[in-house]
Amino acid sequence: MRYLPLTHKSRSDMLDAIGVSCVDDLFQDIPQEAFVDGLCDLPPHKNELEVERLISAYAEQNNPASAQPFFLGAGTYFHHIPATVDHIIQRSEFLTAYTPYQPEIAQGTLQALYEYQTMIAQLTGQDVANASLYDGSTACTEAALMAMRVTKRAEIIIATPLHPHYRSVLETYLGNIEGADCCEGSPSDKTAAVIIQSPDFYGTPHTYDDLRAECDAVGALLIVVINEIVSLGLLPAPTCADIVCGEAQSIGIPMSYGGPHLGFFACKTKYLRQMPGRLCGETVDEEGKRSFVLTLSTREQHIRREKATSNICTNQGLCALAFTIHMALLGEDGFKNLAKINHERACALAEAIEEIEGVKILNDTFFNEFVIQLPLKSLTKIQKNKNITAGYPLEESLLITATEMTTDKDIQALCDVLKFERF
Amino acid sequence: MPETRALYQSEPLLWEKEQADHSGTDWHTPSDFKNRTGQTERGIIGLPQVTEPEVIRHFVRLSSWNYSIDNGIFPLGSCTMKHNPRLNEKMARLEGFAHLHPLQPQESVQGALGLMYDLQNWLAELTGLSGVCLTPAAGAHGELAGIMTIRRAHDLNGQSQRKIILVPDSAHGTNPATAVLCGYQTRTIATKDTGIICLKAFEEALTQTTEDGSDIAGMMVTNPNTCGLFETNIMPIVDLLHKAGGYFYCDGANFNALVGKIRPADFGVDVMHLNLHKTFSTPHGGGGPGSGPICVTEHLAPYLPRPLVVKDKETYRLEEEDERDSSLGRLKAFQGQFGMHVRTLAYMLSHGQDGLKQVSEDAVLSANYILSQLKDDYHVPFEGFCMHECLLTDQKQKDKGVSTMDIAKTIVEYGMHPMTVYFPLVVQGAMLIEPTETESKENIDRFIRVMKDIATDTQSGDTAQFHTFPLSAPRRRLDEVKAAREPNLRWRA
Numbered sequence: 001m002r003y004l005p006l007t008h009k010s011r012s013d014m015l016d017a018i019g020v021s022c023v024d025d026l027f028q029d030i031p032q033e034a035f036v037d038g039l040c041d042l043p044p045h046k047n048e049l050e051v052e053r054l055i056s057a058y059a060e061q062n063n064p065a066s067a068q069p070f071f072l073g074a075g076t077y078f079h080h081i082p083a084t085v086d087h088i089i090q091r092s093e094f095l096t097a098y099t100p101y102q103p104e105i106a107q108g109t110l111q112a113l114y115e116y117q118t119m120i121a122q123l124t125g126q127d128v129a130n131a132s133l134y135d136g137s138t139a140c141t142e143a144a145l146m147a148m149r150v151t152k153r154a155e156i157i158i159a160t161p162l163h164p165h166y167r168s169v170l171e172t173y174l175g176n177i178e179g180a181d182c183c184e185g186s187p188s189d190k191t192a193a194v195i196i197q198s199p200d201f202y203g204t205p206h207t208y209d210d211l212r213a214e215c216d217a218v219g220a221l222l223i224v225v226i227n228e229i230v231s232l233g234l235l236p237a238p239t240c241a242d243i244v245c246g247e248a249q250s251i252g253i254p255m256s257y258g259g260p261h262l263g264f265f266a267c268k269t270k271y272l273r274q275m276p277g278r279l280c281g282e283t284v285d286e287e288g289k290r291s292f293v294l295t296l297s298t299r300e301q302h303i304r305r306e307k308a309t310s311n312i313c314t315n316q317g318l319c320a321l322a323f324t325i326h327m328a329l330l331g332e333d334g335f336k337n338l339a340k341i342n343h344e345r346a347c348a349l350a351e352a353i354e355e356i357e358g359v360k361i362l363n364d365t366f367f368n369e370f371v372i373q374l375p376l377k378s379l380t381k382i383q384k385n386k387n388i389t390a391g392y393p394l395e396e397s398l399l400i401t402a403t404e405m406t407t408d409k410d411i412q413a414l415c416d417v418l419k420f421e422r423f
Numbered sequence: 424m425p426e427t428r429a430l431y432q433s434e435p436l437l438w439e440k441e442q443a444d445h446s447g448t449d450w451h452t453p454s455d456f457k458n459r460t461g462q463t464e465r466g467i468i469g470l471p472q473v474t475e476p477e478v479i480r481h482f483v484r485l486s487s488w489n490y491s492i493d494n495g496i497f498p499l500g501s502c503t504m505k506h507n508p509r510l511n512e513k514m515a516r517l518e519g520f521a522h523l524h525p526l527q528p529q530e531s532v533q534g535a536l537g538l539m540y541d542l543q544n545w546l547a548e549l550t551g552l553s554g555v556c557l558t559p560a561a562g563a564h565g566e567l568a569g570i571m572t573i574r575r576a577h578d579l580n581g582q583s584q585r586k587i588i589l590v591p592d593s594a595h596g597t598n599p600a601t602a603v604l605c606g607y608q609t610r611t612i613a614t615k616d617t618g619i620i621c622l623k624a625f626e627e628a629l630t631q632t633t634e635d636g637s638d639i640a641g642m643m644v645t646n647p648n649t650c651g652l653f654e655t656n657i658m659p660i661v662d663l664l665h666k667a668g669g670y671f672y673c674d675g676a677n678f679n680a681l682v683g684k685i686r687p688a689d690f691g692v693d694v695m696h697l698n699l700h701k702t703f704s705t706p707h708g709g710g711g712p713g714s715g716p717i718c719v720t721e722h723l724a725p726y727l728p729r730p731l732v733v734k735d736k737e738t739y740r741l742e743e744e745d746e747r748d749s750s751l752g753r754l755k756a757f758q759g760q761f762g763m764h765v766r767t768l769a770y771m772l773s774h775g776q777d778g779l780k781q782v783s784e785d786a787v788l789s790a791n792y793i794l795s796q797l798k799d800d801y802h803v804p805f806e807g808f809c810m811h812e813c814l815l816t817d818q819k820q821k822d823k824g825v826s827t828m829d830i831a832k833t834i835v836e837y838g839m840h841p842m843t844v845y846f847p848l849v850v851q852g853a854m855l856i857e858p859t860e861t862e863s864k865e866n867i868d869r870f871i872r873v874m875k876d877i878a879t880d881t882q883s884g885d886t887a888q889f890h891t892f893p894l895s896a897p898r899r900r901l902d903e904v905k906a907a908r909e910p911n912l913r914w915r916a
Contacts, residue, residue, distance in 0.1 A: 017796065019795070029807070031657070034685045036685065036686055040549060042549075046775060055517075056514075058519075059517040065522045066518050072527065076525055076757070090512060096493045097490065097492075097708075098840075102835060103901050104832070105489065106488075114436070117912055123468060134712075134755065168752060172728075176571060234460060235462050237465065254521040255524050255525065257524070258525030259760040261756075281910050281912050283901055285898040285900060295910065301596035301597050311567060311604050312564075314711040314712070328447065329473075329478050330470070331447055331473060332446075333472060339465075340452055343459070344457075392526055
């Protein structure tokens with residue numbers, strides 16, 4: 001019971017001060033049938049070494065990306081994280097602080113959030129960004145819901161292949177709203193927003209001008225969804241969009257079997273008051289010193305209750321901090337170079353694969369992932385290979401990804417398997 | 424006077440620091456770079472460029488302006504700011520967890536799936552609710568998952584005429600916001616006179632528009648509630664609700680009062696979310712990430728979000744996309760905040776059945792101790808023992824010109840974090856104090872001393888000082904009106 005500081009004497013003194021004889025007297029308002037009879041059917045407490053052994057035993061049964069040539073992306077990416085990032089986010093003052101509701105003693109968290117918001121706005125070419133959302137899929141859904149509030153319309157058009165899980169999440173939320181729907185097709189006067197994922201789920205980057213014009217013609221909003229935020233170091237910013245949102249796990253956050261990740265959300269100033277999530281803003285204190293504070297909370301559930309722009313309460317604070325630290329380390333040049341290295345690695349992978357007879361790359365263009373077509377027999381065999389994670393299987397094709405983690409040796413290993421599989 | 428003094432170091436924004444001509448990482452442009460993106464290269468982004476030593480100093484200086492649970496008591500009511508064991512951090516960072524991709528072949532992640540499966544079982548045992556879904560990313564997301572589960576059950580059982588969710592006025596704001604996001608209307612039950620739901624008020628709300636409550640989808644109640652009280656009428660209330668065909672959603676924000684000692688299923692709960700970042704001590708991280716699994720009765724389990732972790736003989740797997748038609752669908756891209764699941768299981772293994780029960784007992788004991796020591800100095804709106812948090816108001820101080828806000832800022836000046844202020848909304852000038860089980864008596868006594876001193880100084884008329892605090896914090900009181908009226912949400916050159 002190493003986490004419990006009360007001593008036997010303290011407990012007994014406190015009971016005396018309250019004026020009861022035992023702790024159960026304090027639970028007297030609770031119906032008797034709700035009490036556990038004795039103890040729950042669970043093991044008793046364990047010391048640190050015992051717990052470490054038990055938890056490590058689970059970890060040892062897994063085959064992590066760091067232990068093998070790894071070509072799986074599809075919305076979550078295996079990138080390098082500088083040692084500085086994890087060191088700083090484990091500082092007590094960041095790790096064990098609460099939401100900065102007392103700003104005088106939370107300026108560290110607040111200034112870092114303001115810096116995060118600035119970075120996201122710069123990267124996406126948008127005016128403002130919020131302090132983060134749960135993940136890319138919920139950010140995408142919140143963008144659709146915001147567009148529905150702004151336009152008072154209920155149809156969402158999916159213009160390019162959207163991550164299938166993002167689409168599922170969107171459909172789940174929309175299923176609870178009367179008349180709401182998402183589909184492919186052309187925008188009409190019923191359309192709240194058009195969603196473009198870029199690079200799309202199959203890795204192809206898109207331009208936005210044509211769809212921007214189509215949206216303007218019918219009064220719909222343009223939402224750009226980005227799965228791989230590193231792509232913004234090489235591809236042009238989606239400045240013409242109304243909302244840009246997606247997943248920022250690639251910068252500073254481990255894949256961690258799907259979470260916690262980092263949903264980002266940016267938009268034009270004119271939609272500010274319809275935004276979901278927390279916002280950090282600059283102000284001054286009584287002495288006129290620059291200070292930061294959570295603001296515009298009249299949009300939020302704790303003030304507006306059933307009329308709030310979203311039911312969201314938390315953000316992904318520590319993940320946003322990790323992102324901010326990693327981006328600060330990268331800087332303008334480092335971030336762009338990282339993007340170029342990702343693209344160069346994908347090009348090297350593509351060139352090696354293009355040499356293999358019977359295997360074809362289906363993308364004309366890509367950033368750091370693309371789809372290869374290969375015989376079904378090869379696909380099945382490569383999936384069974386336990387020494388390499390080849391990518392995300394599609395029907396008779398494979399979505400494969402390269403990042404700065406991908407070595408020439410990894411590429412060789414994959415090609416050897418692909419070549420071998422032909423015979 | 425220079426801005427930087429002794430251990431207080433001022434620090435500008437990253438963009439305002441000296442900009443380096445090289446990156447804090449040594450990534451170089453690849454030689455003979457070819458562009459196969461089909462697009463022109465990105466122009467200037469505007470990111471700051473700072474070297475590694477300066478990045479570290481920047482963030483370490485910022486960190487020194489934060490108060491945290493590792494600095495001292497953090498008695499925020501309904502937030503459960505307890506000690507965050509570092510073992511849990513170490514465990515979540517093991518390579519075999521941190522570098523797992525959510526779409527990896529399932530035979531390569533049997534340990535991760537096994538851990539999630541075992542966590543599901545622990546939560547089922549603690550709540551008495553056998554259906555567990557770990558997906559939700561935070562408490563509010565768990566509420567959404569829970570209310571969607573209820574709606575899915577009604578819709579598939581020909582009960583779509585049920586459109587109303589009953590919510591007491593003491594509820595967290597997320598409750599009504601969630602109900603609306605699920606396509607429901609809310610109906611408020613007034614509790615401001617009693618602090619708890621009266622049977623009569625409940626019955627009136629239940630039958631306000633129909634005789635038999637057949638338009639009621641369910642009820643969302645935090646229990647213990649946000650006044651720190653157990654809902655003593657919960658059994659007859661839930662009985663009536665169930666007879667009318669509605670479900671009982673319990674907001675699990677306050678589970679720290681019950682864990683290991685009281686099973687929510689046994690006071691009639693059908694659905695409940697658990698805040699792993701509260702009761703199970705995953706760090707709050709300055710506002711997230713949270714994690715909000717939901718637990719439901721066997722009857723509601725078929726409607727839970729997908730994917731659940733299932734066990735076939737000795738193999739674990741995630742459900743397939745088309746496997747359980749009755750599921751409400753997917754709520755997050757992948758299978759939840761897995762890193763938080765690891766921390767939670769490590770925390771629960773450390774405490775065990777005996778430690779978890781001691782957690783709730785110590786949490787309730789500590790809150791009642793504070794209540795007993797302060798009840799003569801501050802107005803206590805609702806009589807009796809409290810659960811893991813106690814509610815006071817500024818009624819006795821207000822007419823001397825000292826408000827809850829002044830009290831909070833004075834606590835800041837005295838080197839502690841204040842309690843939750845102005846919540847719940849059902850009392851004026853609320854102060855909700857939750858010490859948690861991880862404060863020693865010495866720490867609690869120090870907090871009580873500060874509160875007593877404030878009360879004494881107020882009664883003696885020495886109140887002018889309270890409006891000026893904090894004086895010694897990194898900032899004085901902030902102009903929050905300016906922040907909202909002239910939004911400045913990003914740096915610009």
